[in-house]
Amino acid sequence: MKNHRPTIWEQAQEKGYSRRDFIKFCGWIAAASGIASSQLDQVVWALENNPRPPVIWLHFQECTCCSESFIKSSHPIVADVVLDMVSLDYTETLQAASGHQAEAALHKTMEEFKGKYILMVEGSIPLADNGIHCVIGGRTAKSIVEEAAKDAFAVVGWGNCAFAGCVQGSKPNPTQATPVKKFVGSTPLISVPGCPPIADVMAGVVTHILTFGKLPALDAHGRPKAFYSRRIHDTCYRRPNFDAGLFVESFDDENAKKGYCLYKMGCRGPVTYNACAVTKWNEGTSFPIQSGHGCIGCSEAGYFDNGSLYEHLKDTKGFAIEGTADKIGAGLAVATGVGVGAHLVAANLTKRTEIKDRIEEHTGGHHG
Amino acid sequence: MANQEVHIVKPVYVWEVPVRIFHWINALALVALAATGYLIGNPPALLTNLEAYDGYWFGTVRFIHFGSAYLFLFNWVYRVYWAFVGNQYARWNTFLPVTKAQWQEVGQVLVIDLFMAKQGEIKSVGHNALASMIYLVLFGASIFSILTGFALYAPMSSSLIPGFFAWFGGFFESEMTLRYWHHVAMWFYALFVIVHVYLVAYHDYVEARGVLSSMVGGWKFIFQKKG
Numbered sequence: 001m002k003n004h005r006p007t008i009w010e011q012a013q014e015k016g017y018s019r020r021d022f023i024k025f026c027g028w029i030a031a032a033s034g035i036a037s038s039q040l041d042q043v044v045w046a047l048e049n050n051p052r053p054p055v056i057w058l059h060f061q062e063c064t065c066c067s068e069s070f071i072k073s074s075h076p077i078v079a080d081v082v083l084d085m086v087s088l089d090y091t092e093t094l095q096a097a098s099g100h101q102a103e104a105a106l107h108k109t110m111e112e113f114k115g116k117y118i119l120m121v122e123g124s125i126p127l128a129d130n131g132i133h134c135v136i137g138g139r140t141a142k143s144i145v146e147e148a149a150k151d152a153f154a155v156v157g158w159g160n161c162a163f164a165g166c167v168q169g170s171k172p173n174p175t176q177a178t179p180v181k182k183f184v185g186s187t188p189l190i191s192v193p194g195c196p197p198i199a200d201v202m203a204g205v206v207t208h209i210l211t212f213g214k215l216p217a218l219d220a221h222g223r224p225k226a227f228y229s230r231r232i233h234d235t236c237y238r239r240p241n242f243d244a245g246l247f248v249e250s251f252d253d254e255n256a257k258k259g260y261c262l263y264k265m266g267c268r269g270p271v272t273y274n275a276c277a278v279t280k281w282n283e284g285t286s287f288p289i290q291s292g293h294g295c296i297g298c299s300e301a302g303y304f305d306n307g308s309l310y311e312h313l314k315d316t317k318g319f320a321i322e323g324t325a326d327k328i329g330a331g332l333a334v335a336t337g338v339g340v341g342a343h344l345v346a347a348n349l350t351k352r353t354e355i356k357d358r359i360e361e362h363t364g365g366h367h368g
Numbered sequence: 369m370a371n372q373e374v375h376i377v378k379p380v381y382v383w384e385v386p387v388r389i390f391h392w393i394n395a396l397a398l399v400a401l402a403a404t405g406y407l408i409g410n411p412p413a414l415l416t417n418l419e420a421y422d423g424y425w426f427g428t429v430r431f432i433h434f435g436s437a438y439l440f441l442f443n444w445v446y447r448v449y450w451a452f453v454g455n456q457y458a459r460w461n462t463f464l465p466v467t468k469a470q471w472q473e474v475g476q477v478l479v480i481d482l483f484m485a486k487q488g489e490i491k492s493v494g495h496n497a498l499a500s501m502i503y504l505v506l507f508g509a510s511i512f513s514i515l516t517g518f519a520l521y522a523p524m525s526s527s528l529i530p531g532f533f534a535w536f537g538g539f540f541e542s543e544m545t546l547r548y549w550h551h552v553a554m555w556f557y558a559l560f561v562i563v564h565v566y567l568v569a570y571h572d573y574v575e576a577r578g579v580l581s582s583m584v585g586g587w588k589f590i591f592q593k594k595g
Contacts, residue, residue, distance in 0.1 A: 164541075220538060234524065245426030249413050260420075264411065271543035273523075300542040313409060314548050325548065326410065329555030336559050340566040343484075350484045351574060358576060361375070 005051035008210070022047075032279065033204035033216070034226030046211040053210065054109050054117040056148055057091035060134050060141040061168050061177050062123030066158040067093050069196035072282070073203045092136070103137050110151060118209060119152035121145060124161040124168060125183060126175035133175040142183065149184040154215055156190045156205065157181070163193035163221075164301035171305050181222065188215055191222040193274075195298035200279050201227045221301075223273070232269035232295045235277040238262065256292060266310035267294030274299040375591040382457045382494050383586045390447045391583050397440040398557055401513075404433035405554050434521060438529070441514050444507075457494030463504045465497060473497035480574065481567065490575065493588060499567075502560075509556050516550035 006014070012022045023044065030043045059067075090106040097105055109117055123141075126133035131140035149155050157180040160166035169177035181189055192205055205224055208216040216224040233239065241247070241261035248256045248265050263270070269277075272295050276287040288295055294310070297303040307314035315324055383391075407429050416423065451460040465471060469491070476487045477498040490496050495503065518533035520543065525531070540546040572580040582588045 231523065240420035243427035244418070244420040244423035245411060245414060245429075246416070246418075246420055246423065247411060247413065264413075268544060271547055273543075297542075297544060300544060302541040302545065306542070306544050306548075313551055314544060325552045325555065326406075329552075329558060332555065333558050333562065336562045340562060343566070343570070347484055347570060347573070354486060354574070 005054070007049055007051055008047040009049075011052070029203060029207045030211075032200045033208045033211075035208070035211070043207070043211050046213075047207075050210060050213065053153070054113045055091075055120060056106060056109055056117055056152075057093075057120040057122065058145060058148060059092045060121065060123030060125050060145070060161075061175065062159065062161045062166075064093055064122070065196040066122045066202070067091075069199045070158075070202045071199075073199035106148075110148060114151045116153050117151075118154055118156060119145075119148050119187075120156045120158060121162050121180045122158040124165045124177035124179060126168075126177050128174065128176035145180065145183045146185075149187050152187050154188045154190060154209065155180065155184045156192060156209075157222075158192055158202065159197060160193045160195045160298060160301075160303070163191045163223075163299075166195055167304050169304075170302070189222050190215055190218060190224060193223060193228075193299040193301075197299070198227075198275060198279050198281060201275055227275040227279070228273045228299070230273065230275075230278075232272045232274055232277050232289070235275075236269055236289055237277065238289060251292070259292075262289060262292075262294040263312060265294045266308065266312050268297030268300070268303070268306075268309075268312060269295040270312070272297040272300050375593060377589045378592050379587045379589055380493055381586055382455075382582055382588045384455055384458065385586070386446070386450050387454060387458050388583055388586060390443055390450065393439065393443045394447075397436045397443060398561070400432060400436040401440060402554050402557055404429050404436065405551070408433060409551055437514075437517055437521070440510070441518070441529075444510055444514070462492075462495060463500045463507070465501050465504075470497040470500075474501065481570070489591065493590060496571075502564075506560060509553060509560075513550065513553045513557075516546055516553065520547055520550060 009022060012025070017025075026044045026047055027040060030037070030040050035043060057067075090102065090109060092102075095102060095105070123134075125131070125141040125145055127142065131142045134141040136144060157163055161168070161177070162180040164179050165173065165177045168175060169179070181191070190205060192202060194201070201224075204227065205216065208224070208226075216226060219225050219228060221228075233242070236242075238259060238261050241259070242263055246255065246258075246260040248260045248262050250256070251265065261267070267289065269289065276295070277289065280287045280290070294312075296309045297306070305314075311324070313324060313326075408426075411426060411429075414425075450458055451463075456462070465474065473490065473492060474497045477490060477496045479485050480487050480490075481498070492500075515533060515536045518530050519535075519537040522530040522534035522537065523543075537543065537546050540549070568580055572578065577589045578587060
């Protein structure tokens with residue numbers, strides 16, 4: 001039985017799920033992953049027949065909110081089976097093994113399933129001071145991820161940390177937190193940004209790989225198109241208020257009660273690519289804007305460096321603590337206007353005789 | 369100019385019709401873009417009891433912005449074409465400060481503008497060398513605004529033209545940063561317009577060659593010694 005890895009269907013049965021539950025799960029996960037209903041039979045077939053892929057889930061500089069999010073996926077089979085099923089041959093947070101046993105499990109998986117295992121990385125990798133700011137089992141994050149990524153089938157970078165460094169990668173970035181993409185070499189990388197990513201999006205990505213044995217369609221930043229091709233703004237239910245110019249002016253005003261657009265409260269929905277407005281959170285209950293708070297853009301690179309989370313245009317650094325481009329621009333415009341005005345006065349004073357001479361010259365010359 | 373010399377004023381047709389049309393469309397588009405762009409960044413708080421489905425003013429402001437952007441883009445394409453087929457005053461090489469004479473004129477105009485000193489007649493009949501240089505900067509800024517603007521527009525459009533610009537967004541960390549730089553660029557035009565309008569009037573005044581009216585009628589004047 002060394003090489004028999006159970007399928008999702010087999011594991012669901014072990015856990016006591018009925019065929020009906022399993023099919024419901026297939027339909028749900030296919031819909032969540034953006035798989036066409038005509039391909040549903042492929043999903044069912046794959047989850048029945050494909051052995052679970054071995055997964056190594058590494059944690060580096062992160063807060064584990066991605067793992068937290070994943071285990072709170074809305075379908076029970078995800079929590080019960082997928083999480084078990086994606087086997088997690090190695091994951092610091094959830095594995096029973098520790099110490100040398102855990103390291104042994106990691107290396108066993110990497111050797112046995114060379115080129116087949118999926119490497120999931122949560123967190124960024126620090127490079128400062130030779131990488132000593134994140135060391136596991138005596139090895140730096142950099143050397144672990146490079147070794148693990150080399151022979152992986154694919155790398156999945158969970159969260160904004162793996163995508164862009166997130167909070168610890170914000171200026172001045174003392175540990176030189178670096179996104180995973182710098183270390184994967186030629187191994188394909190799927191980035192699933194967010195702080196954390198939506199549980200159902202994570203489950204959808206995993207299911208897609210399981211079902212089709214290949215990567216989902218990715219955009220230019222390596223994010224799955226099914227979930228990251230549209231901005232929060234494009235799918236936001238408050239969008240008609242934006243187009244009608246109806247804005248919340250402060251969090252406690254009448255407009256906020258009416259559910260107007262949160263653009264002026266610094267909502268970053270217009271510049272943030274994610275599925276929050278469609279998939280929503282916690283079993284489709286809500287998402288930030290629905291709860292009356294603007295999007296903070298947590299799935300975008302550098303969101304922590306873009307100034308206040310309540311301003312939709314970031315501050316201009318190097319001028320003033322509260323300097324915005326508009327304040328500086330208006331200041332320069334006023335200064336220019338004053339300069340022009342001063343020039344106008346000075347020109348009229350200094351050019352008097354010159355112009356006078358010219359008038360005389362061209363009107364026949366009174367001196368003549 | 370000593371008083372004893374007698375001059376005749378000779379008219380020169382400097383700005384051809386396409387150049388004048390370009391200028392005014394560009395001015396119009398810039399004002400529309402800056403005004404709507406500023407509103408998009410800082411929408412005013414309007415009090416209304418209308419429901420969202422009854423209003424679309426912010427959508428209209430954005431529509432004017434995007435419409436003007438297309439006008440601005442194609443107007444520039446047209447001007448670049450004219451830089452190769454237009455007269456000597458509109459040609460591409462007048463905008464590149466490469467000759468010694470051009471740099472000398474830059475110094476001369478700076479002295480006239482900043483110190484208001486008499487520096488004799490400016491040799492260039494069309495743009496003076498300093499103005500040409502500034503217009504080159506304006507051209508660069510326009511390219512930057514077009515690239516950043518259409519790169520912002522690309523993700524929400526399935527049209528062909530914005531798609532050509534999508535790649536430019538890749539140079540920025542995120543769309544928020546892209547949008548920020550697009551917004552900052554707007555202030556360049558605000559400052560440019562203040563200085564440009566003033567200096568045209570100033571040169572009209574000190575040169576007496578009809579600079580201000582030339583962009584309407586196309587004519588400027590040069591002085592020639594008689595006898």
